[in-house]
Amino acid sequence: MSSEQHVDAAEEDGMVGPELVGPEMPKAKKRKVLPFEEQYLQALPLSNMYEKSYMHRDTVTCVAVAEAADFLITASIDGHIKFWKKGQKEVEFAKQFKAHLGPITGLAVSLDGSLCASISSDKTIKVFDVATFDMIAMIKLAYLPGCVEWIFQRGDAEQKLAVSDADSPNIHVYDVSSGSNDAIVVVSVHSAAVTALRFNSIYNIVISADIKGMIEYWSPEDYQLSKDERHFTSKLDTDLFSLRKSKAVAWSLALSPDGTRFAVYSSDHKVRLFRFLDGKLSRTYDESLACAQDVQRAGGELYKIQDPIDFGRRVAVEKELALDPDAPHPNVVFDASGNFLLYPTLIGIKVLNLVTNRLVKVIGKVENTERFLQIALYQGRGSRKAMRIPVDADSRVPKGDPTLLCCAYRKERLYLFTQREPSEEEDEFGKGRDVFNEKPVGEAAVAAAAGALTMGSLLDLPRGAIIHTTYGDIWVKLFPDECPRTVENFITHAKNGYYDGVLFHRVIKGFMIQTGDPLGDGTGGESIWGGEFEDEFSRALKHDRPYTLSMANAGPNTNGSQFYITTVPTPWLDGKHTCFGRVVKGMDVVTAIEKAKVSKDDKPLEDIKIVNISPRVSVE
Numbered sequence: 001m002s003s004e005q006h007v008d009a010a011e012e013d014g015m016v017g018p019e020l021v022g023p024e025m026p027k028a029k030k031r032k033v034l035p036f037e038e039q040y041l042q043a044l045p046l047s048n049m050y051e052k053s054y055m056h057r058d059t060v061t062c063v064a065v066a067e068a069a070d071f072l073i074t075a076s077i078d079g080h081i082k083f084w085k086k087g088q089k090e091v092e093f094a095k096q097f098k099a100h101l102g103p104i105t106g107l108a109v110s111l112d113g114s115l116c117a118s119i120s121s122d123k124t125i126k127v128f129d130v131a132t133f134d135m136i137a138m139i140k141l142a143y144l145p146g147c148v149e150w151i152f153q154r155g156d157a158e159q160k161l162a163v164s165d166a167d168s169p170n171i172h173v174y175d176v177s178s179g180s181n182d183a184i185v186v187v188s189v190h191s192a193a194v195t196a197l198r199f200n201s202i203y204n205i206v207i208s209a210d211i212k213g214m215i216e217y218w219s220p221e222d223y224q225l226s227k228d229e230r231h232f233t234s235k236l237d238t239d240l241f242s243l244r245k246s247k248a249v250a251w252s253l254a255l256s257p258d259g260t261r262f263a264v265y266s267s268d269h270k271v272r273l274f275r276f277l278d279g280k281l282s283r284t285y286d287e288s289l290a291c292a293q294d295v296q297r298a299g300g301e302l303y304k305i306q307d308p309i310d311f312g313r314r315v316a317v318e319k320e321l322a323l324d325p326d327a328p329h330p331n332v333v334f335d336a337s338g339n340f341l342l343y344p345t346l347i348g349i350k351v352l353n354l355v356t357n358r359l360v361k362v363i364g365k366v367e368n369t370e371r372f373l374q375i376a377l378y379q380g381r382g383s384r385k386a387m388r389i390p391v392d393a394d395s396r397v398p399k400g401d402p403t404l405l406c407c408a409y410r411k412e413r414l415y416l417f418t419q420r421e422p423s424e425e426e427d428e429f430g431k432g433r434d435v436f437n438e439k440p441v442g443e444a445a446v447a448a449a450a451g452a453l454t455m456g457s458l459l460d461l462p463r464g465a466i467i468h469t470t471y472g473d474i475w476v477k478l479f480p481d482e483c484p485r486t487v488e489n490f491i492t493h494a495k496n497g498y499y500d501g502v503l504f505h506r507v508i509k510g511f512m513i514q515t516g517d518p519l520g521d522g523t524g525g526e527s528i529w530g531g532e533f534e535d536e537f538s539r540a541l542k543h544d545r546p547y548t549l550s551m552a553n554a555g556p557n558t559n560g561s562q563f564y565i566t567t568v569p570t571p572w573l574d575g576k577h578t579c580f581g582r583v584v585k586g587m588d589v590v591t592a593i594e595k596a597k598v599s600k601d602d603k604p605l606e607d608i609k610i611v612n613i614s615p616r617v618s619v620e
Helices: 009-013 037-041 289-298 308-322 443-451 455-460 484-495 587-594
Strands: 003-006 052-055 060-066 071-076 080-086 091-098 104-109 115-120 124-129 134-140 145-150 160-165 171-175 185-187 194-200 205-210 215-218 250-255 261-266 270-275 281-286 340-345 348-353 358-363 372-378 403-408 413-417 464-469 472-478 506-508 512-515 548-551 563-566 579-585 610-616
Touching: 052 091, 060 104, 060 115, 060 372, 060 403, 060 413, 071 104, 071 403, 080 104, 080 124, 104 145, 115 145, 124 160, 145 194, 160 194, 194 250, 194 261, 205 250, 261 340, 270 340, 289 308, 340 358, 340 372, 348 372, 464 484, 472 484, 472 587, 484 579, 484 610, 506 587, 512 587, 579 587
Parallel strands: none
Antiparallel strands: 003 281, 052 413, 060 071, 071 080, 080 091, 104 115, 115 124, 124 134, 145 160, 160 171, 171 185, 194 205, 205 215, 250 261, 261 270, 270 281, 340 348, 348 358, 372 403, 403 413, 464 472, 464 610, 472 579, 506 512, 512 563, 548 563, 548 579
8 A cells, every 4th residue: 555644634534623522432533435436437447457559669758638639649759749539439540740850758738639749859849730630830949848838728819838948947938829939938937947847727827846846836927926825825834845855856747627736746756646725735645666565565455466476577677667767757647527646656557536545446457567657548528627426427427438548668559448358359360459550660571471472472573663654764663672562562563554554643743743543533543452451661761852652542551552753852751651662763754744734633634644564673
């Protein structure tokens, strides 16, 4: 059991003093009860095991939720951001960005769920429109960003974004809607670098904490320390110095939906719960390694790991984690009702009932190979509003599919806990809970394709082709080692005459020329296997130069017969379209096609066709 300090005894025990009923017997303490607790718990993802996991190419560092748009957002150490659309019971990949050149260190979603901002060690901020999952702004910084938070209310004219400087006490505030790289103001309310920020929209106050353990309240309007007497008349009357007294640094801040409480996860591995208005510390939960070891020796069933060897492995990972300066820090989140607090620990993700002060569940306790670090809670549309269940509880609990997003230490996956355990039916070959949505590269890609393409046929695949067009010949070098199925599809179609007489149906000057559709309108074509086939991405093959040959598609893993040739570098297409060749001769032909006059729908006014395609062993 976690060590708990009941700072405010009157609040927690429900008594003012030892009032006697009679001359001998004291009055028994009345334990607090959360009305409709079961209904609240039904709105939480309390499964023992994660239901699904999805891949990034590198270690996942941040997770976030935009509930208003039903989007989940993940970021990884290689600078990639992925948007996932949350359905009724499923999660679908929506879009991926190579957003940064360095590790992504922070994600922030605006209060209305419309904007997402990311910060990175490459000293840039990227801003995304969540609903359209498009990047709408980029801000270059002269400093290393520490943490990030949106600090504007719904309907405000300025879309303010606060970003701390990791090496100074400054907090820079930007108006994203202005399109400027310059901060509108630099807030200087701290004497050391700020490590955590959170905006309390209910009281229109920003809470920030620095590496010295100081916690401050300041206004997003005049950017000065709050002087609102509704909070407190003197900071000395609060417990906001408790972190400094403990020489602890705030790693994360979380606010209850009604704005009346906030929780801090700090470097001494303690979770502190504060009352916002008076700044008083109401509870402290000790999640340090020493406390966990004490609990393992003497704790109850809910708090212990039954297998001593398993616990020993977890302790070893915990010690390794403590020595890794680049590892993401654990965070803490409130549920939609504000009655429960969730945070990751050595034994799993704890769910605390703040009314009864009891641990009600350890999510993912049996997952002994993952040390969960960052979490985000999705509870369906409108769950930002505090739930009030005075009479008819069932009708007011969200009917969505509550989902807990998690990333784990040195893992390249997004883990999803729901109300469902993994399906046994999906444990068959190729249908496990760990989805391989990212394809292997290089030699691993060849091995992965072996089931559909034998090594003999791979070695026999041509490494070049000549695309004969009505404008001239285009010589292309192909990459069967990295993209065996794509090259096999292209060459087999060419040999079968599938591309003979096919139009260049889409031409965009300064971008690309597209063909391969037998219908000639961009809606047709299929693979040699019938239907569609998967993407084949390689880190060695990118859209970093003009005259790149790539597959056209309608989304992930929807390749058919259509392909295109770029006329400029198009790095935003990396990770979205399979690059399987380069033009080595006939660039003038590509340029001539690119300059053709086109209609409003980008179709050339004059028919430009592929005469046929001749495979070659090599074009070098």
